[in-house]
Amino acid sequence: MASHYAHLPSEERERSARFRFEADRRRFVVAHGVLRDLLGSYLGTSPRRIQFTYNAFGKPALSPEFGDRVKFNLSHSGDLALIAIATNAHVGVDIEQIVPQSNYLDIARTFFSMTELEELRHVPAQLLPETFYRCWTRREAYAKGCGAGLGGLRDGEDYCNSWSFHEIRPAPDYIGTVALRPV
Secondary structure, eight states: OHHHHHHSOHHHHHHHHTOSSHHHHHHHHHHHHHHHHHHHHHHTSOGGGOOEEEOTTOOEEEOGGGOSSEEEEEEEETTEEEEEEEESEEEEEEEEEOOOOSOHHHHHHHHSOHHHHHHHHTSOGGGHHHHHHHHHHHHHHHHHHHTOOGGGSOTTOOOOTTOEEEEEOOSTTEEEEEEEEEO
C-alpha cells in the first residue's frame, strides 16, 4: 500500500485521510494507486506524473499534456475495484456488491427507464437483486462514460444505441458493467 500511496498527489492523499475507517482508506489508496500505475504504463510515464482534470460532474480525465486518446474510469464496491482503460473510445464502469434489500422497485422508479422498470416488475423474486444490480451497473457505467455521473442523467433516461455494454461477474455476489463508445 505504501507504494500506491506514494503515487497519489496531495489532494488524493487528503481525500483518503477523510475516510472514517482504515479499510475504506486502504481500498481508496490501492484503487487510485493501481489506476495511476496502469495509466503510467499505458502512457510510458511515471505514475507520479499523472495529472487529472475534472468535468462539472467530477469525472476525471487525463490532463491535456497527455492528449485525449486514452480514456479511463474507476469504480469500487466492497473489497473490489474495477478499472477500465480504452484508447479511442469513451469508457465508463460500475461495480456493485449485490446486497439484498427491500426497496429495489422504489429506487428503480426514481432512476430507471420504463423498460428497465418493466423488466424488474416481471422478474421472479429470487432474481430481483441480481436483475436490479445488472440494470444499475449498466446505467451507471453509461452515465460515467458520458461524463455525467448518475446524477447527470435525466430520470428514466434510456441508453444511447451507440454504446456497447459488457457485463462482468468478478466474484460471487458482485456484478459489474463496462460501457464503451468509439470516439
